[in-house]
Amino acid sequence: MQTNSILAKAVRFALIGGAATAALSASVATAADDQAKVERIEVTGSRIKRTDMEGSSPVTTIDASAIEKTGELSMADVLRRSNLNTFGSTSENSGSAQQSQATINLRGAGSDRTLVLLNGKRMPGSPTLGGTAVNLNTIPTAAIERIEVLTDGASAVYGSDAVAGVVNIITKKNFDGVEVSTTATDPVQGGGEEWKTHIVGGLTGDKGSMTFSFEHLNREIIYQRDRWFTSSSNVLAPKFDDATGVSKYARNFLDGKTGQFSPMAACNNPKMVGAGHVYDAGGGDRVCGYDYTSEAADHASRTYTAGYVNSEYELSDEVVFQGQGLFSRNETFGRYAPAAGWFNVAANQLDIQNFDAAGNLTGVSKNPNAGKAYYRFTDVGTRDGNTTDYSTDIQLALVGSHDDFGWDVTYHYNLAENTNSGTGYVHRPTVEQYVKDGIFNFGPEGNSQSVIADIAHNTLKQDIMKFQSINAGLNFEYLELPAGAVSWYLGTEASQYKYDAKVDAQTAAGDVIGSSGNGSQGDRDVYAVFAESIVPVSEDVELNFAYRYDKYSDFGSATTPKVAIRYQALEDVVVRASWGQGFRAPSLSDLLAADALSADMATDYSYCDVLGTAVADCKAKQYDVTRQANSELEPETSDFYNLGVIWDITDNLSTKVEYYNLSIDNVITFVSLDSLLKEEQKVGYGNLSRGEIKRVNNNPNGKLLSATTPKANGTGFDTTGIDFNITYSGFETAIGEFGTSYDLTYVLSYDDEEYFDGPVNDKIGRNGKPEIRFTWVLDWSYGDHSASLLTQYIDGQSEKTNPTDFSQVGNLSSQTTFDVSYGYHTSWDGKFGLGIRNLTNQDPVLDSDLEYDSSLYNLYGRTFTATYTQKF
Structure with a gap:
């Protein structure tokens, strides 16, 4: 521990930081301080423009040159490298409806607690992720000027989801000329080759400017067999747990009465490990295995095409029109091994192999009891998934100013249409009927083409999110203090979300082997008013206040305040501190999604104890789980504290230290299967406070069969x-x-x-x-x-x-x-x-x-x- x-x-x-400071401060010469007038700019975390980049909240800037140094071709890959992405984030993993998605996860708090902005405006969450997090793969990289990462709570400024911080992608403006670029990459281990080309151009004139970009990226697939550590190993080991990359979903029978696994006679098939190798799986179980790494992919291939345009035009001396449009198409291809799943069989319907106590094969007999066949449908072929994500984002704004008074009105429209189509899946009721009728062939020779055509099933999943909002605000100075005027921003927002997720009827019914998921739909309206002020208490002290009220049509309201202070302690030293409350609204899918089947990894320590398996040797396995939404969910709430010191030691050398504390209450979470299993160890089988675990014959010491895991508000x-x-x-x-x-x-x-x-x-x-x-x-x-x-x-x-x-x-x-x-x-x-x-x-x-x-x-x-x- x-x-x-x-x-x-x-x-x-302190030792690490001190050593770094000592190393980097060697041979530093102090230069003269040239004072220059700096343009007032808007920094992420505040809607009030200021002259100093270092405000009362911590912002880390990743500019175009820093992006170039990483050699990465997508913004998601750039952000994934950041130390602020503390515990990592998701990327394009092959073989699921989410294989096209990539997210950012600040502070390890979860990608659904990190707000993503495009030029200061909220990007709605991906419908494939239930609207809970933004898919960074829909955002173009060619036109990026910089990325500002606010590592402070900002719900008082931006609303829901800005719990752990904000990522603001800022694009190029006033670009004059044309830039064309091409990049190619080549991993030495094979697979994953990339190439990308982009063009950025722009025009500027006396009254306005226009900047545009177009880019295309292609990334090849990486199969599990392409890497030694993702390909199978030790596949002919006597014990199942000593092999990697091998699945029990091969040709095995689970006896419904005894809970014992036995290999079918159909294990003698060239596509099974060793053409029928039998493993000791512990607890008297014997199984044959299938090497899923021989055909499955790890990273999905990706093809991305995007266009972006940003324009600005002076309608008068005091009114400017601003418009931007983003259009992207993100396609991925992933491959799973052939469909694997269970289907019911009656007694005496298939041949199983019998072994003596020493593990010697004693013969073949019919299954004496009803049970389940754990079967790999190699005849149907691999499960191939194609996803296509279309994203359209349009922002139209009018910005006005008169002396120290300003105003802005923005209309924002976003449409995300994501489609996932899959081949190589299997219709369970047809298989069970063919087994019952004696048509299904369990033998090594497999099934006829007509049977394969009848049991094969193609899946379809479509997710759509429509988002519209109108934002309006006033900025002005009012109330003159000895150190200067108080700056204000007052604003309001009205937003509408429409969410629709559909799956094909057979998948929704849970009748498809090798696939899972269900549909959902709903809509919500959100209204908000907010205010922010910067108060110059003295020449050295500045206070920042923010307050926001959000009203949701489907679950309630939230109020979020924030207070921050910036203190110019010395000419070159700034001390800042902030406290803010935040919230995260339950997503529409959290509230409304229908029950969905999933295959979750978990470690059943209780059953390992029954078998006498040591804790260190107890391995995680995959189990059938039904995931449930919860219409009674409440919003999460949070408190975020930050204390920082910035020291410009010389014109060339600077350092800063930030301490943070993030506390989240009433956290929205799935009660995971691992959580249910740990609770079961404490309270006993059948006594769970929520959710359900089913074991063979309803025996507390039996093998785990399935579970139900609900969404709930946890402690935090x-x-x-x-x-x-x-x-x-x-x-x-x-x-x-x-x-x-x-x-x-x-x-x-x-x-x-x-x-x-x-x-x-x-x-x-x-x-x-x-x-x-x-x-x-x-x-x-x-x-x-x-x-x-x-x-x-x-x-x-x-x-x-x-x-x-x-x-x-x-x-x-x-x-x-x-x-x-x-x-x-x-x-x-x-x-x-x-x-x-x-x-x-x-x-x-x-x-x-x-x-x-x-x-x-x-x-x-x-x-x-x-x-x-x-x-x-």
Whole structure:
């Protein structure tokens, strides 16, 4: 169990930060301070324009040059690398309706608690994700000027979802000329090759400007067989748990009376492991296996095309029209192994293999009892999924100003239409009827083409979200104080959401083997009023107040205040602090979705104990789960505290430290199967407070068959940590100019329930929750040449958690990766760029089962990149 106290962690942070400061501050020369008038700008986290980028709330800026250094071609991949994305986030994993989705997860609080803005306006959540999080793969990258990440609660300014922070994507404006660029990448381990081309252009004139972009990206699929750690291993081991990449869903029979697994005679099939190899699966179970890694993909392929236009025109000296349009098409292709699932069989319907106590085959007999066939439909072929996401986003605004008074009105329309079609699935009732009628052939030779055609099923899932809003606001100065006038912003919003999710009728009925899910639909109206002010208390002290009231048509209302202070302690030192409340409304799918079948991973420690399996050897397995929505959900509420110090040591050297504390109550969550199993250990079988677990013959010591997991409002969680940055630029030498930047996030604590309504413990350092992440960039330039070295570190974690005392068990190593890039500017306004991502070809950090956390690590390995950009 981890025993580090917060004090000890703070000391460790001080040592790390102090060492970094000492290293980066060497050979620093103090330069003269040239004062210049700075244009008033709007910074993420406030609607009031100001002259200082460092306001009362912490904002991290990722500009176009920083994006270029990563060598990544999508915004989702850029943000996934950030240390602020503490515990990682989802990417394009093959084989589900969500394979086209990618998200951002600030502070490890969940992607549905991070608000995403486009040029300061809310982007609605993806309908495929139930409207709970934004799919970053729909947002173009070519036109991005910078990304501002607000690591502070901002519900008082922006409303729901801005609980852990805000990501604001800001696009280029007033672009004059044309830029054309092409990039290609090549992972040395095979698969995942990318190429991308874009064009950015613009015109500017006396009365206005227009900027546009067009881009196209193509990324190849990565199969599980393309990587040694995702392909199967030790497949002919005597014991099932000693093999990886092998599934019991092969050709096995589960006796409904005894709960015992036995291999069918049909295991003697060339597509099964070893053409019929039989494993000892523990507890008297014997099974044959199927190597699903031989055909399944890990990362989906992706094709992305997007167009974007941003325009501005002066209608008069005091009124400006602003318009922007985004149109994108995001397609992915993923592949699962052939459909695998169960179907009911009566007694004496299939042949099973019999073994003696020593494991020797004694013969074949008919199944004596009714039960379930766990069957892999290899004859039907692989399950192939194609997703297509269309996104249309239009914003039209009028912005006016007169002396110190201003106003704005914006109409925002967004339409997301996502479709997932799948082939290679199987209709369970047809299979069961053919089994009953004696038509289904369990033999090694398989079924006829006519039977295959009858049992095969194509799936279709369509998700649509329509969003419209009107925003209006006034900004002005009122009430003159000795230190200056008080700035105000008063605003109102009216928004409408219409959500519709459909699946084909057979999938909705739960009759399709290898697929799951159900439909949902609903709409909501949201009305809000909000106010913000900046009060100059003195020349050195500034207060920021914000307050918002939101009224929802379907569940109630929320009020969220925020107070912040900025103190210019010294000429070069700023101290700031903030407190704000936040909320997250339950999504329409949280409230209204129909029951959906899922295959969830969980660890059944109770059954392992029955079998005498040690905790360390008890492995997670896949179980049938029915997920249920909850129309009685209430909104989450939160409190966010931040305390920061910014020190501009010289013109070239600056540093800042931010302490944060985020506490979320009434958290909306699925009561996971793991949570139900842990609660069952405490209260006993059949005594769960919510949800349900079913075991063979309703026996507390029986094998787990299925479960029902509902949505619910839980107690919540609390996390604290420190962000540290030090930046130095302009170190001139005879061999070029050097600069460096170091960003670190140190999570001091992450207090969360062990299971629903269970004990609360600090989970930092557990699998998937690294204590430390940092990024260190070293830059060099000399004339037309430039280069950078980007180092990224993810701290080690424990592999498992003891279910009895919740101590941490096992160790997963830390990971350090290096990316290098080189650029050359030509005399004809061109630029050549070369790079290597993951220079040392690091694999993901693997556990003892060769599994890895795809949210934290990627499987691309060393990847070469080449880019050419031409400006006209």
